[in-house]
Amino acid sequence: METLDEQLQRAYQQYSLQADDLQKNIFLNNLYHTNETLFFRLIREHIQEMMPIIYTPTAGLAIQHYSDEFRKPRGIYLSYPERDHINEILDHWDANDINLIVLTDSEQILGIGDQGANGIGISVAKLVVYTLCAGINPRRMLPIMIDVGTNNPQLLEDPFYLGWRHHRISSAEYHQFVETVINAIKEKFPQVFLQWEDFGKKNARCHLDRYQDSMCTFNDDIQGTGAVAMAALLNALKITGTPLSHHRVLVYGAGTAGCGIADQIWEQMIKEGLNHQKAYSRFYLMDRQGLVTSNRENIDYFKAPYARSSSETDEWDRADDPTRLLDVVRNIHPTILIGTSTVHGAFNREVVNTMAAHVERPIIFPLSNPLTLAEATPDDIIHWTQGRALVATGSPFSDVEFQGKFYPVSQCNNALIFPGLGLGIISCQAERVSAGMMDAATLELANSTTDKTRLLPEISQLQEVSKNIGVAVARQAILEGVALNRPDQNVENLVESNIWEPVYMPYQPLNIPAK
Structure with a gap:
């Protein structure tokens, strides 16, 4: 006979003996399978230490090794070859038993891209956080993986890969399948809250726009990321004393997260009195092709409102290139720099110093996950700007000491x-x-x-x-x-x-x- 507190001591000792973060993640997930109560009590008692293990950034590593380290299934796979049996699969659950579903197709997991069926790990991790942080009953939530194939060649060639060994299906087949899944979910669980998770940038926005008026649904990569970054920015503005409408915002990485953040900031500018076009004029978005401009062909519809005039760069020095971050910073003098690019080291010393030369308190948010993909480290940014920059990150970093003073580093964690x-x-x-x-x-x-x-x-x-x-x-x-x-x-x-x-x-x- 043991109390829960006695079991906690043993479980923490076993956890501490694990060789690295991946093994710690595996240990915790095994505990989740065997003793749900002990699992949640353990990570709640050690939330600061274990949150990065069970969620980001270690969750990304665990997903990459999911098929190799497979122990026991959790959640549902709705695979394209079983498209005629979706209702039959969902009938294993009672409609009144499920309050929340986290749904993924795993096309764009964290900063590691297409992970195929291994992506069920992100749905599971999200639901763990729902219980850990908000106390939502773990038995009333359901992780679902839509397996539509994968374009990841390593997975397709991996003999241990657990998913459907097939390239991702065509766009028409894909959207028809998603519609079949959503209709089945709506019919089976009419009051469920559905979260879209780690879909590709085009599909993520498309699904949210298509279904948000017909069901209770939310996209964490778009709305959640935008909300957390906006909250951090509101507090940064209190420190700078400069109204948001006076800032120039450069978003480096105009994908799902970057555009979601831009949308949140744009809406806040509207609330502060700017008209729509004037608010859009405060933004500069960059993607893999460089500065987003209006002369592009087939520009993503969610980027189009932010596109700069194609003639704007004509006034730049001929040596400057609008595809290079440094040249864009040199010409537009941003006061807010947000990174969602997954380009490690993109915010280098020259970029940061060029920005800081034109603003007293630069606001710099390198938000890419995991740590190895962050645009810059807070330590570098604080030292390069002599402590003037206001920094928030996507991955967990320690506070920075500079010239005898400690500078807090907040994590923009969804x-x-x-x-x-x-x-x-x-x-x-x-x-x-x-x-x-x-x-x-x-x-x-x-x-x-x-x-x-x-x-x-x-x-x-x-x-x-x-x-x-x-x-x-x-x-x-x-x-x-x-x-x-x-x-x-x-x-x-x-x-x-x-x-x-x-x-x-x-x-x-x-x-x-x-x-």
Whole structure:
């Protein structure tokens, strides 16, 4: 007979003996399979240490090794060859048992690209964070992998690969299959909250635009990333004292995340009084082809509003190249530089110093994951700018010491926003995810930073922050009339009643009379 606390001590000792982060991730996932209560209690007790192991950045490494290290399945694979049996597969679950689904097709996992069927690992990791941070019942959530093939040659040639060994299907087949899956989910789980996760940039935006008005759905890579970056930026603006509408924003990496962040900042500029076109004029977006300009052919529709005039670069020095980050920085003098490019070291000393020469407090967010793909390290940025830069990162970094002073480094971790959003939605049974609900979550996150020198709360505060975001989101949903559950009790009590705790339930003997 052992108490949960005694089991915790043994589990932590076993965890500590693991050779590296990947082995620690494998150990924790094995514990998840065997003792769910102990698993969540362990990582909750050591959230600062274990969050990077069970989620980013180690989750990416674990996904790359998923087929090699496979132990036990978790979640559902909806494979294209089984497209005529989707309803039959989903019928294994009762409609009232599932509140939340994380759905992926694994085309663009973190910063490591197409991981095929191995991508189920990101759906599982997201659901772990929902429970860890917001207390959503783990037995009422479902990770789903849409297996439509993979274009990753290493996986196709790997004899241990667990997925459908086939190149990704055509666009027409793909969208028809996704529609089949979504219709089946809507029919089976009409009140479910569905999160899109790590879809390719074109499909991610397309799915969100197509389905967000017909079901309660959310894309963490677009909306979640944008909300967290916006919250950090709101706090940075409090330090600089310069209104957002006066800033020039350069987004380096105009994909799903980068454009999602740009959209959030653009909307905030509109709220501050700029008209639509004037707000767009404050942005410069760069992708693999360089500065996004209007003379491109087949420009992605979500980038088009941000495209600069093709004649704008004609005024630059002839030696400057609009495909090079340094030349763009030299010519446009950005005050906010955001990296979502996964180009390691892109924000080098010359780029940072060129930017800092024209702004007193440069705001620099190298947000790419994992650590090996970050555009710059906070230590370098702080030293290069003599401590003037305001920095937030995508991966976890330690605070920086420079000339005897410590500079806090906040992590723009989506775990700061999506668990609380899900908690609020599930608590009030919201029918949609509205712009107002996202705004409420963003503002609550920004206001949750008690240390005014930090741009975002620390990971250790995740549970409190998630609960407060849940209350703000549920309150906004009720106010907008999109909540099916509008309680007589106060919203705080409603949200608290939906928080699951990792404790053992007592067993009691039943006196059943003999027949």
